[in-house]
Amino acid sequence: MSRVNTELCYQIVKEYYGEIVANVASFLIRSKSSSLGVIVQRTCYDSKQVKQALLTLIKQNIVTFSQTKSGSIEYTAKPEAILWILRFPNYIHCAKTLFGDAAELLVEELLLQGQTDLGSAVVKTTNKLNESLRSSGSNLPEISQSLIRDKAVLLVKARLIRRCEDVILGKSGQFGVAVSEVTEPEQLFLLPTAIDFETSPGLKRPASDNMESKAKRIKLEAGEANEQEENKVHKSQGPGYWRVNVYQFHHHFRDQVIIAAVAKNIDQRASEVMRTMLRLSETRSNPLSLESEPLSFTEISNAMPKDKILQKNMLDQYLKCLSDNCYNFVTKVGESGGGLYQINIFKAIKAICVSHIETIVLERFGSKALRMFRVLLTDKQVEQKQVEERAMLPPKEAKELLYKMFAENFITLTELSKTPDHAPTRTFYFFNVSLIQVSRMILERCYQAISNMMVRRQKCLSENKRLLDKQDRVEAIIASLDAEGAIEQKEEVEQMVTPSEKAQLKKISDAAKTLELSEIQLDQTIFILETYLSYTLHPPEVKK
Amino acid sequence: MAAPIVKQEPSEDVDIEAKIIELCGQNPKGISDDVIKQAIPQSDIQQRVIAVNRLLSTNRLELLKSGTKILYRLKDPDSANQVKGADTEEKVVFQIIKDSQNKGIWTRDIRIKSNLKNIQVLNKILKNLESKKLIKAVKSVNASKKKVYMLYNLEPDQSVTGGPWYSASEFESEFVEILNAQAHKFLQQRALDANKVYPEEPWTRLQASYATADDVLKYITNLGISKVNLTVKDMEAILDTLIFDGKAELSARTTGTASQTTGDSSVKIYRAVRPLTDTSGFVRTPCGVCPVITRCTLDGLISPKTCIYLKDWLEF
Ligand code: SF4
Numbered sequence: 001m002s003r004v005n006t007e008l009c010y011q012i013v014k015e016y017y018g019e020i021v022a023n024v025a026s027f028l029i030r031s032k033s034s035s036l037g038v039i040v041q042r043t044c045y046d047s048k049q050v051k052q053a054l055l056t057l058i059k060q061n062i063v064t065f066s067q068t069k070s071g072s073i074e075y076t077a078k079p080e081a082i083l084w085i086l087r088f089p090n091y092i093h094c095a096k097t098l099f100g101d102a103a104e105l106l107v108e109e110l111l112l113q114g115q116t117d118l119g120s121a122v123v124k125t126t127n128k129l130n131e132s133l134r135s136s137g138s139n140l141p142e143i144s145q146s147l148i149r150d151k152a153v154l155l156v157k158a159r160l161i162r163r164c165e166d167v168i169l170g171k172s173g174q175f176g177v178a179v180s181e182v183t184e185p186e187q188l189f190l191l192p193t194a195i196d197f198e199t200s201p202g203l204k205r206p207a208s209d210n211m212e213s214k215a216k217r218i219k220l221e222a223g224e225a226n227e228q229e230e231n232k233v234h235k236s237q238g239p240g241y242w243r244v245n246v247y248q249f250h251h252h253f254r255d256q257v258i259i260a261a262v263a264k265n266i267d268q269r270a271s272e273v274m275r276t277m278l279r280l281s282e283t284r285s286n287p288l289s290l291e292s293e294p295l296s297f298t299e300i301s302n303a304m305p306k307d308k309i310l311q312k313n314m315l316d317q318y319l320k321c322l323s324d325n326c327y328n329f330v331t332k333v334g335e336s337g338g339g340l341y342q343i344n345i346f347k348a349i350k351a352i353c354v355s356h357i358e359t360i361v362l363e364r365f366g367s368k369a370l371r372m373f374r375v376l377l378t379d380k381q382v383e384q385k386q387v388e389e390r391a392m393l394p395p396k397e398a399k400e401l402l403y404k405m406f407a408e409n410f411i412t413l414t415e416l417s418k419t420p421d422h423a424p425t426r427t428f429y430f431f432n433v434s435l436i437q438v439s440r441m442i443l444e445r446c447y448q449a450i451s452n453m454m455v456r457r458q459k460c461l462s463e464n465k466r467l468l469d470k471q472d473r474v475e476a477i478i479a480s481l482d483a484e485g486a487i488e489q490k491e492e493v494e495q496m497v498t499p500s501e502k503a504q505l506k507k508i509s510d511a512a513k514t515l516e517l518s519e520i521q522l523d524q525t526i527f528i529l530e531t532y533l534s535y536t537l538h539p540p541e542v543k544k
Numbered sequence: 545m546a547a548p549i550v551k552q553e554p555s556e557d558v559d560i561e562a563k564i565i566e567l568c569g570q571n572p573k574g575i576s577d578d579v580i581k582q583a584i585p586q587s588d589i590q591q592r593v594i595a596v597n598r599l600l601s602t603n604r605l606e607l608l609k610s611g612t613k614i615l616y617r618l619k620d621p622d623s624a625n626q627v628k629g630a631d632t633e634e635k636v637v638f639q640i641i642k643d644s645q646n647k648g649i650w651t652r653d654i655r656i657k658s659n660l661k662n663i664q665v666l667n668k669i670l671k672n673l674e675s676k677k678l679i680k681a682v683k684s685v686n687a688s689k690k691k692v693y694m695l696y697n698l699e700p701d702q703s704v705t706g707g708p709w710y711s712a713s714e715f716e717s718e719f720v721e722i723l724n725a726q727a728h729k730f731l732q733q734r735a736l737d738a739n740k741v742y743p744e745e746p747w748t749r750l751q752a753s754y755a756t757a758d759d760v761l762k763y764i765t766n767l768g769i770s771k772v773n774l775t776v777k778d779m780e781a782i783l784d785t786l787i788f789d790g791k792a793e794l795s796a797r798t799t800g801t802a803s804q805t806t807g808d809s810s811v812k813i814y815r816a817v818r819p820l821t822d823t824s825g826f827v828r829t830p831c832g833v834c835p836v837i838t839r840c841t842l843d844g845l846i847s848p849k850t851c852i853y854l855k856d857w858l859e860f
Contacts, residue, residue, distance in 0.1 A: 007842065261820045266746060317747035325750060325795075327820070355820035358790060363827035371788040378788070392724075392785050394715045442826065449831035452840070452848035459849050460858075511858040521825025 004444055006030060008451040009082040015454060016085060017056050020045060024053040028063060028077035035072050060085075060114035061243060066178040067168075073178075084246050086450070086523045091249050095160060098252075102129060102143075102151040107160065107244060115164050115241040119197045122148045149197055159248040162188040164241040188245075196240060251287045254531055258329070258348045261355075265326045266318070272308045273318045274329070276300055277343055290346035290535070296337025327351040346535050350435075353532035356525060357438055361410060368393055369401040373433065376411055381430040402431060409441050436536055443529045450522045457515040464508050471497065471505055560587055560595040565604065565618065574608050574615030604697060633660065637669050641679050641693045646701045648682055648692030708772040722769060723782045728791050730763045731755060731816035754795060754813035757783055783814050793817045830857045 006029050014022035027043050028034060036054070040047045054075060057063035062081045065073050088111050096104035105125040110116060126145045133140055155161045165188075166180040255278045263271035280303050281292035301315055310318065319341055322330040329348045334340035354377070362370045371391045376382055379390065388398040405411045412434055417427040461468065474496055481490045497505070563584050567575050580592055587595075596616060599605040608615040640657050641649055651666065660666045670693065673679045681691045682700045692704060709716055731753075738752035761779040764770060786792035796810045826832040830853035831840075840846045848854060 264818060264820055270746065314744065314746070317745055320747045321750055325793075352820055355790075356824045359819065359821065359823045360827050360832065363823065364833050367789060370790065371785060374788040374790060390784065391788055392709065392717075392720045392781065394717045397717070445831070445837060446826050448837065448840070449826060449829050452831050452851070452854070453829065455842060455848045456851070456854050456858075507859070514858055518825065518829045521828060523825075525824045525826045 002444060002447075004448045004451065005079065008447045008454075009079050011451050011454045012082050012085050013062075015458070017053075017060075020049050021053040021056050024050055025057055025062065025077055025082065028057075028075060029079050033074045033076040035074055039075070064179045083447075083526075086519065087246070087249075087527075089520065090253065090523075091244060091246070094249055094252055095155070098158070098160075099151060099154060102148050103155055103160075105129065106148070106152055106155060110161060110242060110244045115243050117196070117240070118149075118152055118192050118242050121242070122152060122197060149192075153191055156189060156191055159189055159245055161242055162245040163190065164243050192242075196242075247287075250527070250531070251282070253527060254345075254349065255282075257352055257528060257531075258343075258345070261348065261352050262322070262326065262329065266321050269308070269310065269314075270318050270321060270326075272304070273300065273310070273315065274322065274343075276303050276305070277330070277341070279303070281343060290344070291331075292343040292345060294333050294340040294342045297339040297341070298337050300341070301338075349528075349532050349535060353439065353528050354435065356528050357435075357442065360442060361405070364408075365401060365405060365410075368397065369405055372398060372402060373405065373410065376431055376433045377435075381414065381432050383428060383430055387431060406431070410438055412437065436533065439529045439533055443526060443533070446522050446526045446529070450519050450526075453515045453519050453522070457512055460508060460511055460515075464504070467501060467504060468508070470501075560584055560591055561599055564595060564599060564616070568605065568616060568618040572618070574610070574617035576613050576615055580616075633658070633665070634669050634672065637666070638673060638678065641673075642695055644692075644694060646694055646698040646704075648684070648694040648700060648704055650690060650692050654693070708770075708774055708778055719770075720782065720785070723764060724785050724789070726764055726767065726769065727760050727779075727782055728786055728789075728816065730760055731786070731792055731814060735816045750815075753815045754797065755815065756797075756811050756813055760814070780812065783812075786814070790819055791816060830854055 006026055009029055010022050010026040013025045023043050024039060024045070027039060031038075031042075034042075036047065036050065039054075040050050043050065045053075054063060057077070058065070060081070061078075063075050063077050065075050068074055091111060092104055092108050095107040102125060105128055106121055109121045109124055113121070122145055126143055126148050129143050129148075133143070152161070168178045168180050255275075258278065259271045259275050262274040277292070277295055277300055280295050280299060285292045297316070297319070300319075301310075301312065304310060304315075316339075319330065319332075319339065323332045323341065327347065328344055329351075331342050331344055332339060333342045358370060358373065361373045365373075368391070372387050372393070375387050375390045379386070382390070384399065384402060385395075387402065388395050391398065393401075402411070406413060410433070411431050414430045414432060415422065415427055416430065417423070419426045474493060477493050478490055481493065564575075564580055567579060567583055571579070577592065577596075580596075581587070584592075596605065599616075600607065605616045605618065608617050636658050637654060637660070640654050643649075651670070654660075654670075655663070655666055658666070660669075670679070670681075674681065677696050679693050680696045681693055682704055684690045684692050684704050694700065709720055734755050735753040738749045742749035742752060757776050757779040760783065761774060761776055764774065764779070783792060783794075787794055792814050793816075795813050795815070797813045798810045824832070830851070831837055831848075834840065834853060836846050840848065840851070842848070
């Protein structure tokens with residue numbers, strides 16, 4: 001974990017959960033794993049504060065814990081889970097487009113809580129929906145809880161939400177000591193049963209007996225093995241806890257990226273064909289494999305959405321385009337069923353990642369540098385002179401740009417000496433591009449850029465705190481006057497914010513919006529780079 | 545006997561020139577225009593003037609006056625009488641340069657071959673020969689400071705001049721970029737046309753959006769932007785740069801019949817493409833193009849808190 005990355009994690013946690021939690025989290029990230037005692041000692045907070053912080057982090061699935069051989073409990077942070085917080089808006093939006101408003105609210109609730117029981121999530125969602133119905137003044141009938149429950153089941157079926165891992169209880173049976181390892185992933189997606197929807201009104205978390213509810217109020221007792229927060233009790237004892245399954249969302253994002261690329265390369269209809277193929281393969285292929293399972297022509301044709309059905313001949317042409325062109329996103333692997341087609345997920349992701357990197361080279365170094373960069377990508381090991389010739393650039397300019405890219409680690413240099421003394425005159429110098437290295441480097445910089453954006457945004461807001469507070473107060477007064485119907489006074493109050501202050505306020509909110517938007521856009525680049533790297537660095541096991 | 549022919553001329557002119565050379569060879573004393581007229585009756589005066597002028601300018605003929613008549617005589621680059629008054633050393637150097645043909649030869653190699661130890665002597669000889677317009681020095685593009693020598697009347701080889709992309713051994717970057725842009729325009733137009741003609745047939749449309757290097761070359765030639773005659777090979781080099789720009793894509797098409805020149809039954813085809821993705825969000829922030837990002841830290845001199853790039857960007 002690099003310095004930049006730790007810094008970003010700190011910024012994110014600070015923004016969402018406050019400074020104490022952020023300090024505990026970044027200490028855990030730096031130290032890999034530690035016990036409560038060590039954390040207290042090193043962060044200089046008292047143990048109550050640390051426990052609170054740990055509780056928040058555990059609930060947000062950022063920290064897990066396990067018992068060492070000596071019996072003490074070690075806390076470990078998962079930094080990637082912190083970075084996922086940046087994607088919350090995307091997850092929520094995705095749930096909405098896939099399954100509608102109710103799903104959106106359910107996912108939002110689960111994300112906010114980190115872990116929660118389905119029962120209360122359903123109740124909250126139902127209430128929110130009905131409230132907005134009422135306030136919009138429509139006279140539609142109330143939405144029933146069972147409807148939302150069905151939505152929740154749907155989300156589980158789509159694997160967008162899942163059960164939390166069990167917590168192993170210590171000897172006393174009162175306190176969890178470790179999060180159990182999942183041996184059977186399917187268990188996490190067992191559909192919710194009636195018991196999962198049970199709620200105890202008035203309580204945030206369900207409790208079947210007194211002891212449990214006490215534990216729930218976080219018993220992070222200092223000392224020995226019982227310094228554990230209650231997490232999830234045995235299933236038999238009550239409703240289980242649920243959380244969002246970010247991986248499934250990521251698969252979905254990945255598919256969206258591929259679909260968008262097809263739309264750019266061919267056209268909108270081609271992207272619909274790709275969408276259909278990805279949807280078909282979703283349930284059938286291992287989400288991590290490099291290629292999808294083969295899909296037959298008939299299958300694809302039948303699965304096309306009703307309003308986008310294509311003539312056989314046209315579909316055939318589109319599949320040909322996809323497989324003979326378009327960076328080989330698709331390969332034809334057989335003739336049965338009117339032709340068997342396979343999606344080359346990895347090839348597609350790689351092409352997209354390369355394209356992203358190329359746009360970065362273009363913006364940073366200009367079109368001539370991009371030309372040389374692509375010469376290196378195509379020809380692998382190239383001498384400076386050859387690069388100039390292939391790219392048809394004047395030697396002086398070419399040299400300048402090449403060394404600029406080299407200095408910024410976009411390209412690398414290999415030395416090949418004819419003699420053991422490595423005398424420069426008898427040495428060949430080859431330029432090349434290591435995609436993995438470049439991706440990693442850019443990824444780092446994206447982390448840094450996001451962190452910069454956040455810092456700047458916070459600074460911008462804190463510098464203008466007085467003004468922003470004033471705006472809040474004025475707005476509150478206006479709202480209450482509105483309710484009383486006092487028009488005259490209202491105008492008077494409105495005047496309290498001077499025009500120059502108004503202009504300033506607009507500037508602040510514009511700047512904050514620009515920065516927030518950049519954070520989201522940066523995350524898209526991060527997502528693509530991370531996806532590419534995860535495919536390259538941990539290739540999925542070959543199926544037996 | 546005749547000087548080596550280096551330049552390919554349009555065939556008819558070559559015929560006339562060759563005939564004139566031949567006639568001169570038969571009449572070492574020189575020939576008049578009448579003689580030529582008789583020998584090539586089908587030629588008009590215009591063609592003859594062009595041919596003679598060309599031969600004069602390439603130093604293969606010389607002009608003599610005998611009375612009121614003008615005679616053309618073969619200028620012999622080979623014979624010792626050209627180097628008349630010269631000593632043996634000069635003759636040896638001349639011969640070495642002549643052997644190098646239109647590739648030219650470098651001073652150092654002349655020295656080695658001629659066994660002339662003294663550089664000053666050699667330089668003097670070369671100067672001498674140059675002033676007599678028997679040889680010339682040509683700057684080679686391969687090594688900017690290297691001069692090569694060849695016979696005066698020779699057209700330097702492509703490997704020396706660098707082909708159409710060089711003028712006076714300077715790389716003509718703008719010329720390349722103009723051709724690159726025009727070729728791109730042509731391919732884009734192709735794609736647009738294909739889109740209009742085949743909106744419902746993606747594969748046919750794709751095929752129709754391709755063009756061969758020959759197609760592009762014809763378009764460029766018609767535009768008349770190139771003063772130099774470009775070959776298909778030159779065009780392919782330009783199209784390659786388009787591919788490296790990420791603006792074009794290469795594929796192959798089988799022609800069915802093997803082409804006579806390459807013996808290949810497939811030809812390279814090109815089409816315009818757009819990048820696969822939008823500009824990355826990274827470079828849409830100032831940090832993405834920031835020259836000092838590696839030195840930017842939270843509490844350092846360069847910091848996002850005080851950064852002027854961000855300030856300008858946010859106008860804040
Ligand atoms: S904050 Fe400013 S100085 Fe720092 S990386 Fe971004 S643009 Fe560069």
